[in-house]
Amino acid sequence: MEKIHKSVKNLLIAGILLFAIFVILPATAQAATLYFSPSSGTHAISATFTVSVYVSSADQAMNAASGVISFPSDKLEVTSLSKSGSIFTLWVQEPSFSNSAGTVNFEGIVLNPGFTGSSGKSLSITFRTKDSGNAPLTFSSGSALANDGKGTNILTGMGDANFSIGVVQPGAPEIVTPAEVAGTPAAPEISSLTHPDPNKWYPLSDAKFIWGVSKDITGARLLVGRIPTAVPTVTYSAPVNSKEITNLADGIWYFSVRLRNAAGWGSVSRFRFQIDTEKPTRFDISEVERQDLTNPRAKFIFDASDETSGIDYYEIQIGNESSQVWRDDGNHIYETPAFGPGRYTLIAKAVDKAGNSLANSAEFVIESLEPPTIIDYPKELASGEILTIKGKTKYPEAQIDIFLQQEKDEAKSYSAKSDKDGKFTFVAEDRLTSGIYTAWAEVINARGARSEPSEKVTIAVEQPALLRVGSWAVGFLAVIVPLIALILLLAYFLYHWWHKFATLRKRVRKEIHEAEHALHKAFDLLKEDIHEQIKMLEKTKTKRELTEEEEKIIKQLKEDLDDAERFVRKEIKDVVKEVK
Numbered sequence: 001m002e003k004i005h006k007s008v009k010n011l012l013i014a015g016i017l018l019f020a021i022f023v024i025l026p027a028t029a030q031a032a033t034l035y036f037s038p039s040s041g042t043h044a045i046s047a048t049f050t051v052s053v054y055v056s057s058a059d060q061a062m063n064a065a066s067g068v069i070s071f072p073s074d075k076l077e078v079t080s081l082s083k084s085g086s087i088f089t090l091w092v093q094e095p096s097f098s099n100s101a102g103t104v105n106f107e108g109i110v111l112n113p114g115f116t117g118s119s120g121k122s123l124s125i126t127f128r129t130k131d132s133g134n135a136p137l138t139f140s141s142g143s144a145l146a147n148d149g150k151g152t153n154i155l156t157g158m159g160d161a162n163f164s165i166g167v168v169q170p171g172a173p174e175i176v177t178p179a180e181v182a183g184t185p186a187a188p189e190i191s192s193l194t195h196p197d198p199n200k201w202y203p204l205s206d207a208k209f210i211w212g213v214s215k216d217i218t219g220a221r222l223l224v225g226r227i228p229t230a231v232p233t234v235t236y237s238a239p240v241n242s243k244e245i246t247n248l249a250d251g252i253w254y255f256s257v258r259l260r261n262a263a264g265w266g267s268v269s270r271f272r273f274q275i276d277t278e279k280p281t282r283f284d285i286s287e288v289e290r291q292d293l294t295n296p297r298a299k300f301i302f303d304a305s306d307e308t309s310g311i312d313y314y315e316i317q318i319g320n321e322s323s324q325v326w327r328d329d330g331n332h333i334y335e336t337p338a339f340g341p342g343r344y345t346l347i348a349k350a351v352d353k354a355g356n357s358l359a360n361s362a363e364f365v366i367e368s369l370e371p372p373t374i375i376d377y378p379k380e381l382a383s384g385e386i387l388t389i390k391g392k393t394k395y396p397e398a399q400i401d402i403f404l405q406q407e408k409d410e411a412k413s414y415s416a417k418s419d420k421d422g423k424f425t426f427v428a429e430d431r432l433t434s435g436i437y438t439a440w441a442e443v444i445n446a447r448g449a450r451s452e453p454s455e456k457v458t459i460a461v462e463q464p465a466l467l468r469v470g471s472w473a474v475g476f477l478a479v480i481v482p483l484i485a486l487i488l489l490l491a492y493f494l495y496h497w498w499h500k501f502a503t504l505r506k507r508v509r510k511e512i513h514e515a516e517h518a519l520h521k522a523f524d525l526l527k528e529d530i531h532e533q534i535k536m537l538e539k540t541k542t543k544r545e546l547t548e549e550e551e552k553i554i555k556q557l558k559e560d561l562d563d564a565e566r567f568v569r570k571e572i573k574d575v576v577k578e579v580k
Helices: 002-029 465-539 548-579
Strands: 032-037 040-044 048-070 076-082 090-098 103-109 115-129 133-146 155-158 161-166 207-210 219-225 234-236 242-245 251-261 264-275 282-287 299-305 311-318 324-326 333-335 342-352 357-366 373-376 380-382 388-392 399-406 412-417 423-427 435-444 457-462
Touching: 032 133, 076 090, 076 299, 103 115, 133 155, 207 251, 207 264, 282 342, 282 357, 299 311, 299 342, 299 357, 373 435, 388 435, 399 423, 412 423, 465 548
Parallel strands: 032 155, 040 161, 380 457
Antiparallel strands: 032 048, 048 103, 048 115, 048 133, 076 115, 090 103, 133 161, 207 242, 219 234, 219 251, 251 264, 282 299, 299 333, 311 324, 311 342, 342 357, 373 388, 388 423, 399 412, 399 435, 435 457
16 A cells, blocks of 8 residues: 555656646746847937847747837937847848837847847837937837747747936036035036037047136046046146047047045036047938839938937938938938929938938939820911910829910910810910910829920911001001102212212313413413514524524424424313313
8 A cells, every 4th residue: 555655656746747847847948038228328318329129038949029119209219220230130021110109110030040049139229319208118019939830929028128318408517426525626617619519419539628727726637438427537736627638439428527626626527528420331222112103202211320329311402403401200211392204313411410421322213194285276366366275185184284485485384274084275364466376285183293295386376457557557668768768868969969060060161261271371472482582593693694403493492382282282172071
């Protein structure tokens, strides 16, 4: 009987051991947790900080995990998610967030043999602080699946985090330690010439600080470092009131000052300053696929990250348009304004909180709608008549822009609307003046997509018949009257010059007659004088005989005188003949 009891006892012990090995131990060993790191901290308003999500599965391989993280949307907003360093190699869906709902979602997979360890990084979340107060982070749901072929959920715990958000006033010490001994100096008020606002980031690696020093100060201790509560240790025997620090690395720094007087060392004043000299680490642009390329608005996914200060905004320019500033609402999707048909280039710069930027570009195409057709219009129109143009488009109840251009003037635009069958009629409000007009149409649908211009038509607008006759008469008179005036003026000038010429001719003839008479008289006198001289010579002939040579001279003189008179008379007659 005792042996039976002993056998039963051994069986019970064996059963308990087997239950512990196969039931209790797996239940305790097969455990995984989700947690945040860091899980606490203090940050100023408008500052950014990064929290990483970790999974711990130390005793059994895990091949998948998911979670929904909740955060207070009035205190925090997500600026970016990073998968850098994640243990997940595949994602069931890309990590996403909603700042309006205050949630972050993730679901990733680790390929075989899975993950085993205590600090498997899932993703990193960068937050921007918005308002003062406590900002808790919690898991509203989560899972961790074992790599056992069954997808057993081995998640046993989900951690939380809590951050304190406050304001650091520019120029005010962020942390002040109380004085240890009565009568020692109060914490000095520190200000920075290079980094004046503790809540802002600056792209300057050299920082300069100043503070007030009273006459009783005998020494100072300074310190610059990363720890906000550190006590200054670098002692200056002289009461310095400024310090310049060069070649600082990027990140958040604290500059501390402590002054001494005769009573001892006083309170510590600390000034926080933030440095970011590097441009964003990454900026990718990808266009969201459009099913309809006539959509006048294109969407782009902006995926940018900055490890230090975070992305602040994007500066975007498209084509010849002016650049604009766009701030991401957390969806990372930028939508362009409506553009007409054509090929465009988007140039964007991701700008971090310190003003450093990284540029990228993308091209996109807006295709045109099918242009409308003008089917009825007057080729000729009388001035003052109403212009009516009819047309058709394949887009019902769409806006139709009608353009009218008179010769080289600037085109004027008018609007009409197509009916349910796509037909449209345009009636001009203004009556057209005479001239040659060119007309065309474009269609715009409800989304703002636009077509190319239709074929252009020409319309001749003429004046009424009465006005045309009047205009012809005015034009005719405008030519004839000046022509008659010109003829009369020319006749007057001809008569004037003819009269002057006739008067001149009479005067010349009179002068010629007077000259002829004077010439005859002169030659007669010359002849008389020569005859008198010859007579005197002949009288002397009785006294002596003339020589043969003298006889020849007298004879020759008479002949020359007669020849000269005949020549001059002939020339005068020729002049008289020409004047007549």
